[in-house]
Every structure is written in structure tokens, then in C-alpha cells.
Amino acid sequence: MHHAQDQPESGTALVVVARDDGMRTATTRELERRYGSDYRVVGGTGHGEVETALHAAGDPLVAVLLGALGEGDPDGLDVLRTCHAGHPGAVAVALVRWGDFATARPIFEAITVGQLDRWVYAPQGRADEEFHRSVTEVLDEWSSRQDGGFEAVRIVGDRWDPHAQHLRDQMTRNRIPLGFYEAGTPGGRALLADLGVEQPRLPVVVVRFKPEQTVLQAPSDLEVAEAFGLFDPLDPDAVHDVVVVGAGPAGLGASVYAASEGLDTLQLECEAVGGQAGTSSLIRNYLGFPTGVSGSRLAFSAYQQAWAFGTRFSFMRSAASLSTEDGLHRVALGDGSAVRARTVVVATGAAWRRIGVPELEAFTGRGVFYGAAVSEAPAMAGRHVFVVGGGNSAGQAAVYLSRYAEKVTLLVRRSSLTETMSDYLIRELVALPRVEIRYRVQVAGGRGSDVLETVVLRDLDTxxxxxxxxxxxxxxGSEPRTDWLVGTLARDRWGFLLTGAALTGDGVAPAWPLDRPPALLETSTPGVFAAGDVRQGSVKRVASAVGEGALAVTLVHAHLASLAAAR
Known part of the structure; x- marks a missing residue:
């Protein structure tokens, strides 16, 4: 998320620290040639020399620290850590020669324990495009952490207002360049005056990327979608091959494969693309991204991919009910409209479970946040943050928040994390100096005036x-978004949808209606499939959700073929 703020006049620097003269010279020369008009390029053999050079350059903001590791710089990671301590906002990148494979293990270890962000190969010659692709990705990561820049949308509101927080989080997750102005600050008051808005109903949303600027006061999600041009009318007479409900990893996986294989695909999403994964600051174990990928970037790329293949999207409409007649499925929507399809993929995912402490509910969005709430992380600077949970999502949130907060305490009800969290994430948390893990503890209360100020913790043993x-x-933990399917599809006692072999056990109602067995991801209604976190027995991993979405499309093809054969 962007805030209104100018870069310092001294500019922004790319720093190369290496005792290896050849590597330092080649890298600084290549950086100056490609990025010299936008960044100051500073080189040095060690911490002291780099700091002197930066001071001489007017103390610019450091965006990237490239530290050599290799034969000429055997202690390169230590030197890089020393430099990074003085510039914690910079992206720390190890710089290695191609073929120097001995550096791999210490680099991977440093990344695992959060001491290093990325690694790149030093440029092999002039215009080394692989090197520049890596540098551009690093700069993109750095700029996404910063304030300032293009603001396609501006919001004026109170920081702790739940409505303003909801709008900021939605837009941040959908990768919309956003400027947030607190209503009580001079900048916020000036913007409202420029807009001619007197006695505004906050939050005020200014849509600036359309030919004519639109100003909305305390808008609903539906009004925002209409102003963005995302609210295309739905054709009530159309019969789609497949309607995908939900645009998290499972739903996006389904729509990419369905549309790419020529199926008429409509995707419904009531919030932001990406689901819970979209709020994850860095997913490090998703196949094909060796340096990690943010959940919002992965989700937005998948959305663009599905869109390019021909998927039609309908945003800000929630599914209200599902009915089936003569082999056609009808999804009724919250605004009174409806869509029809030969098959349906339910990928509505799951919502975070509420903490169940009444006095804390009043602070939701004002110091109590569900999910990673990535747009709120910068506001945690200088604060103590408690993260409640023992799963990977809680671990990733603790790592991300530790970039901003003075201290992060992970609160775990169990006596161990080994059964609920990936090993690489546990090791990273243990190694991070600002993160503490406390076991066998729960949140029992909290107090505050305008925002949550203190948290009451209870030791579960004493x-x-x-x-x-x-x-x-x-x-x-999560609660599946299946309330709209009560009495329609078979669910387990927690509300997760039953699929495949789980439908044929004793006591399952409604009973499976056909002679053939249900397909692997098929629900109790033939032709309606479930994928991702909404399904009983799902693995709660992005990769498996995408895989289930893809598999669902294979089953959709088979169902459509059986419908055609029956005609």
C-alpha cells in the first residue's frame, strides 16, 4: 500500500559491497549503466567504506544491498549482515559467481533464518539480462514495501475505522496502487477541501484511473466495484459450461485450466482474488519460485492468466444459494441476480475463526486483525505484536510483521509447533531476533480506549x-464458507463439503443419487465439484489447492461428456 510521501532529495541507492575487485567493478558498472538515472550506485570493500561513500552521496535511502560471497569474500554474509543492520529497510541480496556452488548451502541457510532476502549471479558481461531480471524483481519487491508512488485510488478516512481498514486491505490484496490519507491530518483535510467535500461521510474513496474522477463517500463494496467498472451485467439466460465460485488458489486454478481448454467459464468472487493465500507476505515453498513469491503477486498473476484465456469475472457478488433442475445448476447471488451452468466448482475457501473473547470483538480492525492484514503491517512500527496461531499462516505473518514491529510474540496453545507448522518456518522464527514463541498460552482479554492497547494472556498450565x-x-484455524449450501450439499459436522468416497459412508445425507460412484472431488450433487480449503480433507497448501482446481476441470470435462452422451 502506498501513502502520500515524497522520496528524499538525496535519492535512493543501490549498494555493492565486495572485496573481490572484479566482481565489485563489473556489478557497479552494470548497475550504473542500466539504473544510473534513477538510483545512485555506491560500491565499497566493506561496511566502513560503504558508509563513507553513502555519506558523501548525501545519505540516500538504500534500496538494495548486494553483498559478494565467494573466494574473495569468504565472510561476505557477515559483512552483508553488518551493512544491513544500518539499513534494515533495504533488500539484502547475496552476489555470487556462476558456478561457485559451494556458496549455495550457506545462502540457503541464511534465507531460511531470515538473514538474507535473495541471491543473484554477478553479471557475466555487458547487458546480462538474467542479472537485470533478478535486479528488477528485487527493486519491485523493495518498492512494494515503500510509501509513495502512483496512486490510482485515494482513500481519506480514520486509520482505525473498520470500514476504511477493510477497503485498504481489499485494494492492497488486489494490487491496486493506493494512497491513504488520515482525515485529521493536514494532507487529509487538504485533499477533502480540493474535492469540495464538506462534512464527508468517511471513508471517502477517490477513483483516479478513469477518464472522469469519481468520488465516493462511505461506499459499499458494490459501489466500489461499479466505480471501477467491474460490475458487468450478468446474462440470466446464458448457460455456462462451468461457474467457479471463489477466486482463491483453487478457484483460480480451476478457471485457468477451464478457460484455457475452451470451456465457457464464469468466476464469482465476493472479496479479493487470492483468498487467504493472497494475504501471505511470502510463500517460499510454492513450486517454481526459488526466492519466494508474495501471495498477492501469485494471485494477481493467476487472475490475469485466467482473464487472458477468456474467463469472465464477476466481483463483489456473493453466492446465496445453489439449486439444480434437469441437470442444470443455478447459483443465486446476494444482489438478487442468478447464473446458470452445466457444472459448478465450489472453491469458496474458509474464513478465519474468531477468537471468541467478547471484549476483543469491539477492537476488530482497531488492533485486532484476522489474517495477515498486510496493509496494517507498516503501522506496527515500534509496537509489540502478538500473533495467535500455530499454523504456517501464523508463522508467515510473524516473519512479515517482524520487519516492522519492535517485537513479535507468537502465541501457541500446544506445547510444540512440529505437528502444525513447516520445519523451515519454525527454524526461521527461532532465528529471528525480534520474534519470541510462547507455548501453552491463550488470549483471555484485552483493553484499550480508541484502539487495543493491552492484551491479557493466560498460562494454560497454571x-x-x-x-x-x-x-x-x-x-x-478456519471455518469453511458453506453457509449458503446448508441443506443442499452434504457437509461434515464442521461444515466442510464431503466429496468422492466420503459420500458413500454410513449416515451421509443427502445420499448419493446415482448408480455410478461420485468422482474424486464431486459433491453430493452430481456435476457440482469442490476444490481447496472448502473441502473435507484438503491439505491447506496453495499448491494442492491449485492442483485440486485443475483436477476439478478434468472431472468437469468428464461430466460434460456424459451429459452430451445422454442427449
């Missing part, structure tokens, strides 16, 4: 309680 200042990010 019952002792203590109160500490801080804010709360809650990730304690």
Missing part, C-alpha cells in the same frame, strides 16, 4: 494471567 501492551493478529 491459570496465571498477565497483561502486556500490544496488538493482535489472529490466525487460529
Amino acid at each position: 491459570g496465571a494471567e498477565d497483561e502486556e501492551p500490544g496488538m493482535l493478529f489472529v490466525m487460529i
